[in-house]
Amino acid sequence: MPRINIKDIAQKAGVSKTAVSFAFNNPSRLSEATVQQILTIAEEMGYSPDPVARSMSTGRTGTIGLLLPQPLPEIVRNPFFPEFLEGIGEVCAHSGLSLMLVPPLKGSIRRAIINAAVDGFLTLGLEEFKATMVVLRQRGVPFVTVDSDPIEGVPAINVDDAGGACQAMRHVLSLGHRQIAILAIRSGKQGHYREYVGTLGARMHGYLQALEEYGLTIDRRAIRLLECASTEEGGMESFQTLWKLSRHPTAIIAMSDIIAIGVIKAANTAGLHVPQDLSVVGFDDITMASLIHPALTTVAQPSREKGEIATRLLVKLIEANAKPVHQMLPTRLIERNSVCPPRREEP
Amino acid sequence: MPRINIKDIAQKAGVSKTAVSFAFNNPSRLSEATVQQILTIAEEMGYSPDPVARSMSTGRTGTIGLLLPQPLPEIVRNPFFPEFLEGIGEVCAHSGLSLMLVPPLKGSIRRAIINAAVDGFLTLGLEEFKATMVVLRQRGVPFVTVDSDPIEGVPAINVDDAGGACQAMRHVLSLGHRQIAILAIRSGKQGHYREYVGTLGARMHGYLQALEEYGLTIDRRAIRLLECASTEEGGMESFQTLWKLSRHPTAIIAMSDIIAIGVIKAANTAGLHVPQDLSVVGFDDITMASLIHPALTTVAQPSREKGEIATRLLVKLIEANAKPVHQMLPTRLIERNSVCPPRREEP
């Protein structure tokens, strides 16, 4: 049986569609009695306006889309995602918007963009951004990028990944470490770090800058780079790989806390003491970082604010054609207990 | 300027709207040359079909809604939410669906339901469920409830909260504890535990059943009940409240891990040793539970599976009119290091 629609109600109540619509959306334009009668009949017949039809008329969906570079399960496993969502959620709640999570559709971001009935997009850490941007432009709704390399004319919210990474590396270097392994989030670029882009690129840039200040660079011996999945397992495996080598690093700098935590767990398992035997630094400052033993020294980024500011900007763009601005949020090193000076070099 | 629409393309290409539509959705019905021509022109003019209009025609949005009882920020702060989302996400990814998070709109769940352009709803832990159900029925799309008291004829996925709670309480009782505090998630019912409903009610029921097996009940002296917010702060405050009393409990059973973790932190701060001075049990088995020191003994629920199974059912209901079934998923006690027998009674 077909859904009850506005026409059914209008007929039953002996009024026009307009009257029914007014009864719901603009009751003051109708007499009290008419409104009551219409609402009563609507209630009886179980009428509820079709949101799609309404969006068709109003040109608004009341929804913003969060465009995700990976399938939902992988994204939500990322521990800082909830905090980011929290920031988005605050603005949504305030503005009466719903949030649509938009992962690639059958593997295609393009398809996902084209299909999503939203008033605007937030994009999170998109990699092949240029192609996606073309589709977004074509799609014809405003969008704000988060954690993508900023492009002129495209609203973008970022955090100071380079600065934070630089601080982290400096910290370790200043304590005297000279045998250091960097654990990068797997890029598909096989360790060709000069090709890193986005968040990955910015963090790498920060590490390299600090190294340079000390006259160092990645040399595959004292200063090493490994790529691994941004998971606990990734960190554990990397630790094991490193510990098979003849010369062990005295410090490991990971591009994400979850990798760093994997390292600490593997190190504990191997009977090492962190930080005495091995210093470990993370990135992100997820909740877990302060809970693990030893508490993780890491770079904090304001994930919640990132979501909040990006969403606020998007809402403005949707409503008022605000200017497409760029904004960079600060990061800062949080010193906890997973870093100390290296042991004296053994003879 | 108005959006480019299908008519513009049709005119420019000198074909009908239908042809343009086919070029996108059913190219095999058109000659190769026509398709190419249309697609080229569409590309040039930056055309992208309007998803709302498409939904209007097809009667499908390709989106399911997750109906939330609280504003987004509060929900995502809940540590087991990501796992639940992960389960939903798996099915969505597989079925090519997007997920819309639907918090109350301007405080009204009703408004949120009516406004959401989705093909079906998942509801999570709704409290005033009966009223909401009426609206959902009226809305005319299938829905599956999760963590609500099951109602005949309404598809429902639950976990065995009562059984898990019972196991937790039995465990503590079997070790000899007889001074026990239950920390309930704040209900708005001021400790009138017989009125608890939903998850809260089921867990309470389990605790009471185990107590009864030992001939005990909540007596406000040996066996106490406190309500608090399901946050770390809630747990910490509850600990402090309890420790001001003349007679301290030897065990605290919390309805959520996050409360339990708050208790452990407050106890540590107060110089107590968990579990020697105080046993603590949680509920949910969030990631943090195994990381905190001492590792938390708690009741594990299959959050991911819960999301997965509920979504699978919803998809079936949307596609094929499956039967509205009820399903209950098992919970189990995870014994870690936050529980041990009580000290001998001091003279």
Added chain:
DNA sequence: TTGTACGCGTTATCAA
């Protein structure tokens, strides 16, 4: 391949 009806609610315009 095309023309046309259709889905459904909103809103500008008009009439009483």
Added chain:
DNA sequence: TTGATAACGCGTACAA
């Protein structure tokens, strides 16, 4: 002031 009429938005299905 109260209400009706009709146009509108846009893609899709179906008959031709």
